[in-house]
Amino acid sequence: MDKQGHKASRTIEVTVLSAENLRLDRKSVKKNTYVIARAGPLNSGSTKADFEGGSNPSWNEKITLDLPFQTRFISLEVKCKTSSGDRVIGTASLPISDILEDYTPENHLHFLSYRLKDSRGGRNGVINVSARVQMPVDSVCPSATKNPSGYGCSSSWQQPALGVPVGHQQNYYSGVVTGVPVWS
8 A cells, every 4th residue: 555545556357268379399288288477476376277278278267466556567377287397388478558558448358369489489379368457446436436345436436438429419428439549
């Protein structure tokens, strides 16, 4: 917590969906793959092992991590359980800037794919994830509308719409246009 009693971090939800074309020692992976997501040395979570997908595993598991404001990326590490111990198949970095873009609303769900790199820096498959950052209530809600959970606003508060009203809509929110500036 900071001096005003606010949370000093956000929460990130990373749903590890699947991976494609995984290899271990230049051979297709057979089974027992899992993913570790890290937002720091003491802040990580893991999926369960996939026993059926082989070189194209599927997890569809949510990992929730505290995300201190100074964190710049989430590390994704795909591993395989073998008879000689756990082996790293590949790693990827999920930049926080890919999730917290300038023109996307808070709590927006992003679907992302990243190239995995093996220990020598070579390509070794792709990992598919979805991610969203949940901001502390203090940063988005008026104090009277906080949810007791610490995240999100109560149903009595409506976040102002972003954009420009169009047409002659009775409901301001049903006729809103948003856009992203494009420079050439």
